[in-house]
Amino acid sequence: MKLNYRIVIFALSIVFGLFFSAPSLLQLQDGKKVTLGLDLQGGLHMLLGVKTEEATKSRIKSIAASVKHFSDRKDILVDALKFDESSISFSLLDADDTKAMKEFLSEIDGVNLSVNAENFSLSLTPAEIIKTEKLAIDQAIETIRNRLDQFGLAEPVVARQGEEKILVQLAGIKTQEEEQRARELISRAAKLELMAVDEDRDARVNSMSDSDASAYGDVILEDVKDSRRKYLVREIPILDGGMLTDASMGFDQNNRPLINFKLNAEGAEIFGDFTGKSVGKRLAVVLDGKVYSAPNINERIGGGAGQISGNYxxxxxxxxxxxxxxxxxxAPIYLMEKRSVGPSLGADSIKASMIALIGGFILVIIFMVVYYRMAGVIANIALIANLFIILAVMSLFGATLTLPGMAGIVLTVGMAVDANVIISERIRELIYEGKSMHKAIEDGYSNAMRAILDANITTLIAAVVLYAYGTGAIKGFAVTISIGILASMLTAILGTHGIYEMLESRIQKSKNNRFWFGIKG
Structure with a gap:
């Protein structure tokens, strides 16, 4: 027996497979492990809808806030600034300010501007409405994914389903409390607004209706702790959460949890300007339409930092x-469909998959040994190494194993041994033709290579397409198939070839083709 570079690479690949698959197989505390998907360990499946029309309202409101801030900063007197679901209207008290206001509004993309003397009217263009609604869905997907990543769930699936739906799959959610917490985190709008309290009319808030408040450009909001406590605040916010750069949990002087937040440069400037002009008045900190606090402004607040306190x-x-x-x-999201997959169902899936994998594996091993004798044993060694390598690569990259992924591994068992079947048959044909053992082995691999590469490359291309355009479960199948194909080409082509090269002299000396390849002669 003599060593060769192929057998060295094959041995190293086996060591790699054993080392990196051990944490998953033995469930060790240290090391990277394969994550089980929703269908294997249980969890939560949700289909969410997006109220895209609300995104248009928010866009209109944001433009109104920009108009107000610009007019305050430039000392432009604006009268009757109003907005509804689709338009904004206001008037200027000084005609000399018309040019400056028109220049400012012309820089806002996606609006139709109508000016009649000092009267201004704005509305979103149809193209801007479509763009805003599409952005709301894209932003919802990204925001939900970011929240779940920070929540600490492993490999959450967040993907678009159709035009306006979002698929969310959370593996590992096992209790009602965990499910409720995840659902609240996903659905929370987390819309932060800093709004001025209407000090002139707030004392009459309990006797006012929403229409009365609207007539003054105000809105009535409830206190988060006491729904009976009402605040009358200006409908157009001073600034919103779009200018937020960071938020973190902290504690007040009584060791009660609160949230510290920071604003960007623009938000800090607006915040500083407003508080400087509003000393002695109140500023309401509003989150998702409820007032969390309304402190008095004692002095100008610079630095763009603030706090949200509540009974957390x-x-x-x-x-x-x-x-x-x-x-x-x-835009708000709403639950369209929810399914909970229990861990017992996942355990049943794992059991059934393992029976299929082990059963198929044993049958393939028996067939290869009976039909190809020692060549079958060599092929089985490559097959076992192939399984370890697949698991090692998936563990190394923290891949998620789903039920379709298990099916992919089962299918890989057959595909991995297929290459060795082709190689063994080519070698047997050449032995029948009277070729020397060295010539039969070398030409057998050479002749089999084209068929093996054609089959594997076409399957690999199909797997890449499945991964690129498929959803979570299909992606899992594509990943395991792809890794299995690449691993089988390493073990079946390089590994077994190295074993034959190492044993070539012994095969020639024995002249027992029946023992080595299962044929007479």
Missing amino acids: TVMEAKDLAIALRSGALL
Whole structure:
């Protein structure tokens, strides 16, 4: 027996497979492991809808806030600034300010501007409405994914389903409490607004209706702790969460949880300007339409930092900080469909998959040994190495193993041994033709290579397409098939060839083709 580079590479690949698959197989504390998917360990499956029309309203409101801030900064007197679901209207008290206002509004993309003397009217263009609604869905997908990543769930699936639906799959959600917490984190709008309290009319808030408040450009909001406590605040916010750069949980002087937040440069400037002009008045900190606090402004507040206090638990404060950091949803989402997969069902799936894998594996091993004798044993060694390599690569990259992925591994068992069947048959044909053992082995691999590469490359291309355009479960199947194909080409072509080269002199001396290849002569 003599060593060769092929057998060295094959041996190293086996060591690699054993080392990196051990944490998953033995469930060790250290080392990277394969994550089980929703269908194998249980969890939560949800289909969410997005109220895209609300994104258009938010866009209109944001433009109105920009108009107000610009007019305040430039000392432009604006009268009757109003907005509804689709348009904004206002008038200027000084005609000399018309040019400056028109220049400012012309820089806002996607609006139709109508000016009649000092009267201005804005509305979103149809193209901008479509763009805003599409952005709301894309942003919802990204925001939900960011929140779940920070929540600590392994490999959450967040993907678009159709035009306006979002598929969310959370593996490992096992209790009702975990499910409720995840659902609240996903659905929370996390819309932060700093709004001025209407000090002139707030004392009459309990006797006012929503229409009365609207007539003054105000809105009535409830206190988060006491729904009977009402605040009358200006409908157009001073600034919103779009200017938020960071949020984190902290504690007040009484060791109660609160949220600290920071604003970007623009937000800090607006915040500083407003507080400087509003000393002695109140500023309402509003989150998702409820007032969390309304402190008095004692002096100009610079630096762009603030706090949100409330009756939180530590866990609630952490989740709220996550929601604020990951960004507010441009449009509310709602639950369309929910399915909970219990861990017992996942255990049944694992059991059935393992029976299929082990059963198929044993049958393939028996067939190869009976039909090809020692060549079958060599092929089986490559097959076992192939399984370890697949598991090692998936563990190394922290891949998620789903039920279709298990099916992919089962299918890989057959595909991996297929290459060795082709090679063995080519070698047997050449032995029948009277070729020397060295010539039969070398030409056998050479002749089999084209068929093996054609089959594997076409399957690999199909797997890549499945991964690129498939959803979570199909991606799992594509990943395991792809890894299995690449591993089989290493073990079946390089590995077994190295074993034959190492044993070539012994095969020639024995002249027992029946023992080595299962043929007479």
